[in-house]
Amino acid sequence: MLASIRTLRLVAAVAITAILSAPAPLARAAAGDQPNIVILLADDMGFADVGFQGCPDIPTPHVDRLAAGGVRCTNGYISGPYCSPTRAGLLTGRYQQRFGHEFNPGGGEGGKASGAAGLPVSETTLADRLKAAGYATGLVGKWHLGGAPQFHPQRRGFNEFFGFLGGAHSYFPGDGAPILRSQEVVREPEYLTDAFAREAVSFIDRHQEKPFFLYLAFNAVHTPMHATDKRLERFASISDPMRRTYAAMLVAMDEAIGQVLDKLKNAGLEENTLVFFFSDNGGPVMQGTTINGSINKPLRGSKRTTLEGGIRTPFVVRWPARLAAGKTYDQPVIQLDVQPTALAAAGVAIDPSWKLDGVNLLPHLLGENTTPPHDALYWRLGRQMAIRQGDWKLVRYDAAADDMPRQPVVGPRLYNLKDDIGEQHDLAARLPDKAKELEAAWDAWSAEMVQPLWGDGRAEGARRRANPRANP
Ligand SMILES: [Ca+2]
Numbered sequence: 001m002l003a004s005i006r007t008l009r010l011v012a013a014v015a016i017t018a019i020l021s022a023p024a025p026l027a028r029a030a031a032g033d034q035p036n037i038v039i040l041l042a043d044d045m046g047f048a049d050v051g052f053q054g055c056p057d058i059p060t061p062h063v064d065r066l067a068a069g070g071v072r073c074t075n076g077y078i079s080g081p082y083c084s085p086t087r088a089g090l091l092t093g094r095y096q097q098r099f100g101h102e103f104n105p106g107g108g109e110g111g112k113a114s115g116a117a118g119l120p121v122s123e124t125t126l127a128d129r130l131k132a133a134g135y136a137t138g139l140v141g142k143w144h145l146g147g148a149p150q151f152h153p154q155r156r157g158f159n160e161f162f163g164f165l166g167g168a169h170s171y172f173p174g175d176g177a178p179i180l181r182s183q184e185v186v187r188e189p190e191y192l193t194d195a196f197a198r199e200a201v202s203f204i205d206r207h208q209e210k211p212f213f214l215y216l217a218f219n220a221v222h223t224p225m226h227a228t229d230k231r232l233e234r235f236a237s238i239s240d241p242m243r244r245t246y247a248a249m250l251v252a253m254d255e256a257i258g259q260v261l262d263k264l265k266n267a268g269l270e271e272n273t274l275v276f277f278f279s280d281n282g283g284p285v286m287q288g289t290t291i292n293g294s295i296n297k298p299l300r301g302s303k304r305t306t307l308e309g310g311i312r313t314p315f316v317v318r319w320p321a322r323l324a325a326g327k328t329y330d331q332p333v334i335q336l337d338v339q340p341t342a343l344a345a346a347g348v349a350i351d352p353s354w355k356l357d358g359v360n361l362l363p364h365l366l367g368e369n370t371t372p373p374h375d376a377l378y379w380r381l382g383r384q385m386a387i388r389q390g391d392w393k394l395v396r397y398d399a400a401a402d403d404m405p406r407q408p409v410v411g412p413r414l415y416n417l418k419d420d421i422g423e424q425h426d427l428a429a430r431l432p433d434k435a436k437e438l439e440a441a442w443d444a445w446s447a448e449m450v451q452p453l454w455g456d457g458r459a460e461g462a463r464r465r466a467n468p469r470a471n472p
Pocket of ligand 1: 043044082083222280281
């Protein structure tokens with residue numbers, strides 16, 4: 001009965017979309033019923049800090065089992081080096097610079113932490129599109145795409161919302177900005193990551209009659225560094241207090257992910273649920289010192305830089321009904337790909353007028369299409385830039401977060417990531433033609449983007465240099 005209802009919904013959704021978006025729909029329909037879609041998003045997690053990346057001191061059995069049951073993308077990226085812009089890219093499937101969301105809102109020129117900034121309402125979100133395709137849609141966790149009423153998650157495609165609207169939050173009860181359920185302020189008694197686990201499980205529990213889209217956006221392991229005593233005790237052997245707290249926060253997130261995975265399994269939904277896991281940016285490091293205890297090794301750089309440490313992330317896609325377990329995929333992919341992949345899985349035809357930058361990864365992950373999903377990937381944050389094409393990367397990066405605190409932006413530097421994942425050996429002088437070719441490709445891409453709607457790279461850099469341990 002359930003299956004037939006879901007099949008009818010799928011057929012109806014495909015038919016309607018096909019009529020609306022004639023001529024030919026580009027996406028392939030999913031085989032069988034529409035899958036549930038779950039995005040598990042970590043915040044400021046280090047590249048090295050999960051078991052499947054070889055982390056030696058913090059066990060993450062639940063993200064590890066997720067990875068073991070799906071495809072681990074070894075060249076996984078996000079389209080920016082910090083929180084809000086990458087979330088804008090994730091939910092729109094478009095480079096956020098196309099619509100001016102280049103910087104964090106609220107940190108803009110003039111210092112106005114205003115409600116006027118947020119994901120432009122001209123943009124359509126993944127939640128909007130999945131809702132239109134019959135999905136129940138819910139956000140649990142951090143929003144960070146605007147605090148004004150017009151930007152509220154429930155105005156941006158989510159049926160349900162539990163969490164907070166800003167960029168960071170205390171983890172302990174009764175502290176910090178309001179926790180909201182829809183528009184209502186709630187008195188949350190639990191440690192926040194545990195509360196998000198509870199709400200995510202509840203959302204799944206309440207939405208088994210039709211396909212659902214759950215966006216579980218943790219603020220873990222973003223500052224402030226708050227952990228429960230019980231979890232801190234588990235890591236008494238870690239001598240560095242910040243790393244110990246980070247470990248305790250990270251296992252809280254891993255346990256929350258475990259609860260979600262268990263719920264899917266016990267409800268019989270594991271097979272036909274498409275799950276994504278990655279971080280919104282790399283771990284924050286300032287002048288060689290970690291700000292939250294994270295480790296990006298073997299990558300160089302930090303959150304806020306376009307070096308690999310800022311923009312590369314552990315990246316997992318799991319869908320047992322379609323994707324074989326225990327595989328790795330080595331071509332570069334990016335969080336912009338989540339939207340077209342999810343829409344294709346849901347049987348939603350992608351209209352070219354949406355101008356998505358992401359690519360449906362399914363044919364690539366299935367081995368049906370052996371060409372790379374992207375000719376190149378691009379980054380821009382003020383004067384910082386990067387382009388990756390094949391194994392080559394050209395980057396102008398903010399060295400204040402790396403190794404040269406007095407030198408705001410350096411480069412362009414040319415690296416071959418195949419041999420030099422740590423971006424140590426600049427080849428720009430030796431291979432000037434390659435550097436020029438990449439710079440020209442980046443210039444062409446950048447010319448398509450618009451001016452930032454708020455913020456300014458130089459102003460942002462100056463603020464950061466005045467307060468180097470701030471963690472936006
Ligand atoms: Ca972040």
